[in-house]
């Protein structure tokens with residue numbers, strides 16, 4: 667895989683280096699020009715056991731690259747549209763729980779790794795880590811798609827489970843947003859009170 671890591675601090679540098687160690691090709695980008703210049707010369711900005719050795723080794727192998735970045739605040743899809751490109755990409759959010767001082771070991775030997783697209787399975791996997799727990803992991807909406815001609819099913823409309831109250835329910839905001847972008851919405855909740863939307 668080709669991976670870009672934005673920010674080469676405690677988290678980004680360790681992650682980038684470990685990803686190369688796993689056989690990926692990684693570009694580490696940072697806004698700090700001095701840091702990038704130093705890294706290219708083998709000067710590591712932080713101490714983590716094993717980090718210097720792995721950084722130098724993978725940089726020498728040319729699987730690890732360092733560069734500065736120009737931040738583009740366009741949304742990715744809008745930017746690709748503007749450039750007339752249709753590139754498939756994944757956006758991964760990886761909650762970080764590395765312990766400084768043991769970061770390489772934590773990364774290379776994680777307590778658990780969750781891979782999957784079924785959000786309920788992901789929630790079970792992540793929630794079983796008792797540093798996180800189950801209570802707060804409920805998915806929000808995705809973003810960035812053109813919605814014309816698409817139909818969305820929305821299940822669960824109340825403002826929270828085991829209630830029937832629709833006041834300020836986030837489902838209303840979401841449904842209004844979906845329909846305003848051209849989507850058709852079929853919504854269902856066995857308990858929700860009648861509520862006029864839009």
Ligand SMILES: NC(=O)c1ccc[n+]([C@@H]2O[C@H](COP(=O)([O-])OP(=O)(O)OC[C@H]3O[C@@H](n4cnc5c(N)ncnc54)[C@H](O)[C@@H]3O)[C@@H](O)[C@H]2O)c1
Pocket residue numbers: 672673674675676677678695696697698701735737762763764765766
């Ligand atoms: N350090 C930890 O143990 C730890 C653990 C869990 C989560 N986090 C979170 O991870 C994130 C990074 O933490 P860290 O400890 O690695 O921080 P850090 O300060 O060591 O590194 C951040 C890096 O990002 C760079 N940066 C800042 N703005 C940038 C931009 N616009 N474009 C490119 N690079 C940019 C900085 O120059 C710096 O090198 C933070 O949100 C932190 O809260 C850190």
